[in-house]
Amino acid sequence: MPSPHLKTVRLQADALVIGGGTAGCAAAWLLAEKGLEVIVLEKAAIERSGCLAAGVNAVNAWIAPGREAADYARYALEDAHGIASWGLLLSMSARLGEAVGFLDRLGVPFHRGPDGRYVSRSWRNLKINGGDIKPALASCLKDRPNIRVVERVHALCYLAESGRGGEGALARPARICGAAGLRLNAPELVAVEAPAVVCATGGAAGLYRPNNPGRSGHKMWYPPFNTGGGWAMGIFAGAELTTLEMRFVALRLQDTAAPTGTLALGQGARQVNALGEDYEPRYGNTTSQRVLAWRAETEAGRGPCAMRAGPLDLPARRALTRSYLHMSPMQALKFLEGEAAAEEAAAAAAAGAGAASGAGNGHREFSFQIEGTEPYVIGGHTASGYQVDESRATTLPGLFACGDAAGGAPQKYVSGALAEGFIAAEGAALYLAGLRGKADRPPGDAPADARTPAAGPLEAGEGALASLTLSRLERLLEGFASGPAPAYGPEDLEEAMQKAMDLYAGGRGSGYRYGLEGLREAGRRVLGIWKLAFALKAETPRSLSRIWELLERLAVARHLIAHLAERTETRWPGFGEYAGHPGPDPALELFINSRLEAPPFVPPEDFGRHPPMMLRRSLADSRILDGPRPSLAEGGQPGPLFPGPAVPGEGAPSGEGA
Amino acid sequence: MSVVFEPSLCVSCGRCASVCPGTLLEAGDGRPARILFPDDCWGCASCLKACPRRAVRLTLPPALGGLGGLLSCGREGGRLVWRLERPGREPADFPGDPEGEGGY
Secondary structure: OOHHHOEEEEEEOOEEEEOOOHHHHHHHHHHHHOOOOEEEEOOOOOOOOOOOOOOEEEEOOOOOOOOOHHHHHHHHHHHOOOOOOHHHHHHHHOOHHHHHHHHHHOOOOEOEOOOOOEOEEEOOEEEEEEOOHHHHHHHHHOOOOOEEEEOOEEEEEEEEEOOOOOOOOOOOOOEEEEEEEEEOOOOEEEEEEOOEEEEOOOOEOOOOOOOOOHHHOOOOOOOOOOEOHHHHHHHHOOOOEEOOOOOEOOEEEOOOOOEOHHHHHHHOOEEEOOOOOEOHHHOOOOHHHHHHHHHHHHHOOOOOOEEEEEEEOHHHHHHHHHHHHOOOHHHHHHHHHHHHHHHHHHHHHHHHOOOOOOHHHOOEEEEEEEEEOOOEEOOOOOOOEEOOOOOOEOOOOOEEEOHHHEOOOOOOHHHHHHHHHHHHHHHHHHHHHHHHHHHHOOOOOOOOOOOOOOOOOOOOOOOHHHHHHHHHHHHHHHHHHOOOOOOOOHHHHHHHHHHHHHHHOOOHHHOOEEOHHHHHHHHHHHHHHHHHHOOOOOOOHHHHHHHHHHHHHHHHHHHHHHHHHHOOOOOOOOOOEEOOOOOOOHHHOEEEEEEEOOOOOOOOOOHHHOOOEEEEEEEOOOOOOOOOOOOHHHOOOOOOOOOOOOOOOOOOOOOOOO | OOEEEOOOOOOOOOHHHHHOOOOOEEEEOOEEEEEOOHHHOOOOOHHHHHOOOOOEEEEOOHHHOOOOOEEEEEEEOOEEEEEEEOOOOOOEEEEOOOOOOOOO
């Protein structure tokens, strides 16, 4: 598949949404409602893509009558041990009811009581039959004349207009104005020009060695198809990312990574150790403390730990199995197989005793071993992702982010991702209106401010950087298409990366612990693998996509390592532990942000020699929590791994919390 | 190990491949569907729900505690009906929820 045979197809729209998962569908729908022409680029197919492929059995971000948005925001901020943006959380929380209503109108079956009200599991959880939630959500984009969904296209890089004022094509971009992607089923590059872009690509799985072995490696909690691609695009375009070091480790039923909350909230199940002790109260009740509880009990030799519920009668067991069929078919299969085997055993025992069977209807205890997953980076559960302001604008003009791709606002779940999709769409629409307003004005009248440049949508003669990026991309892809193939493939390099991250950047294999020298080693290995990746060869668009996914993960891993090294404390003990820095450091109640200077736009072969990554600290906007507040004067240290001039408060026009 | 196709049941409609969130399946042109990258499968069962003929089944690998059973999915009157097949045993059907009913 030599690159000369890669045909470049150009499309145009008012707004481009990258990723048609939960947040992306909401964003595209609202942009279209506002009368804008929308293109959705989707790596798979929106009917089942993203986190909701298998479904979900609860809406975990909801606010019961009598509670307020601030209650939810406070819960999320406390669960994040203070590192989250109050403003972002509040703006998301205020839209949760609207998001739930949106799903309801699309036909997602909510459980209702006799009075017609939603059946809730707590003040912030609703039960749903969500096995088909994604097709229902995707249906909001169907048959709309101003939405074009382009599927099986892997977005590779942003297109941007270069800054004016003679800074040259490599200056920080004036604004993002589209993206280019690779068609997976045809030798075609798709270049979409759109003056507003919403990134909804999700978070990153597969940075660390997966829990499940070998051929079961993809049986993980987070979608293995989410590679952090949207962040990689942002990194190479010079966007600022925040709080990557707040990794997420999910405490799940062993093997299938099915949720424990269904058992805990639905059946009152508790975590117990091998001695039968209910150990949870010893560790606290934030998400990360619950993971710590499992790890500490196991390390103390009191494992295996399990979620124990019951004894449950047959109807209760059936209902529980159905609830798992709505989001974790593998776990449901495990239930069904286990039930069938138990019934047979009971029948055999009864037959042996000469008595009639019927044991299958009896009460039975449900006990399932639990474990922590490998770490993921994901803005829907933690605060990792693009640095955004309250309109979900990133630090790059024209680029917005929402859902798992957007940072600062943890505990989004499905409804929060939808809420952010709405907010990002409104932000993008306002931005477009601003661009148009300026374009309509007489020349010279428009002030040259960085957020809304004095230019209309991309026209002929403009977009110098966009053209440069496209031709660089074509050249880069050509390099992957010609010449002799090395003795290794992208899967081998992925393994090497996952091993390095597992050993030295706090994977499950090292008890989620890391130290500075180990992080340095992980950084060296990641850059070594990066160099090897540039020798890879692809014969089909599909295999080229596989190489690109590796580059995406490596780029995110490199930034993640720098973030981990910068946060010299242990704030989320279940998610990771910085050796030699036990416990939280009050001086680090800060956001840690990073970005590349002199953005190369496409993955650079000499990433290791690339100008330094900027690390920036900014005040965490946790104004409702008590305790001493750090001052910015204490921040601003150069990062210990990739030192560059760290400039507190500089360079982030959106600067949420700065 | 992940999803298993039964070629004798497949009608080559291509629905499974059109929904797969990993772009892992190949179907259509009169050939029975198959999985090109079995180790990349997430186990989400999207293809099971899309298949009109129960020609694709999910299995849990032994490393994850699987006992060799196969799960398939059909639709009856808009409701999902799951089926467990085990070697040497009669298949057992397991109806999904009626709308809005849960009880867990």
